[in-house]
Amino acid sequence: MIDKFERRVLIITGSVAMLFIFSILYAKNSRRIDVPECLPYNKSYEEPKVVKLDSNLYQVYAVAQMWQFQPAEIQVPVGSTVDFFLTSKDVVHGFEMYEKNVNMMAVYGGVNKTTVKFDRPGVYKITCHEYCGIGHQNMQSEVIVNYPSSK
Numbered sequence: 001m002i003d004k005f006e007r008r009v010l011i012i013t014g015s016v017a018m019l020f021i022f023s024i025l026y027a028k029n030s031r032r033i034d035v036p037e038c039l040p041y042n043k044s045y046e047e048p049k050v051v052k053l054d055s056n057l058y059q060v061y062a063v064a065q066m067w068q069f070q071p072a073e074i075q076v077p078v079g080s081t082v083d084f085f086l087t088s089k090d091v092v093h094g095f096e097m098y099e100k101n102v103n104m105m106a107v108y109g110g111v112n113k114t115t116v117k118f119d120r121p122g123v124y125k126i127t128c129h130e131y132c133g134i135g136h137q138n139m140q141s142e143v144i145v146n147y148p149s150s151k
C-alpha cells in the first residue's frame with residue numbers, strides 16, 4: 001500500500017516533471033525558440049568554414065579549440081538566416097551569443113546545431129563560457145552583420 005504522504009510526493013514530482021516537459025514543448029512550438037539539436041558526428045565538421053547557400057542563407061561550421069574559435073570573424077548581410085554547426089577539437093568549450101540567446105556546448109566528437117536570424121546590423125560577439133584553460137578569457141569570435149550595399 002502507498003502511504004498518503006508518499007502519494008502526495010509522487011503527485012508533486014510527477015507534476016513538476018510534466019511542467020518541465022510542457023515548458024520545453026511550449027518554448028519550441030508556441031514561442032518558436034530553437035532548441036539546439038545534436039547531429040550525427042562526422043569528421044568534416046572539424047573544418048571551419050562559412051558556406052553561402054543563398055543570398056541570405058548561410059551555414060557556419062564553427063570549430064572551437066584552445067583558445068580560439070574558427071572562423072574568428074563571420075560576415076553576413078542583414079536579414080540572413082545562419083545555421084551554426086559547432087564542434088570542438090579538444091576539450092569542452094562554450095559558445096554563447098548573448099544578444100541572440102544562443103547557448104551551446106562545443107564537444108569533441110559531437111556536433112550541435114542552432115539557427116539564428118540576423119535582422120539588424122551590428123557586431124555579435126561569441127564568447128566561450130565554459131572554462132577551458134589558461135587562455136579561456138580571450139576566447140571569442142564575432143558575427144558582423146552589414147547592409148549588403150556597404151561592401
Ligand SMILES: [Cu+2]
Pocket residue numbers: 093094128129130131132133136137139
Ligand atoms: Cu573557454
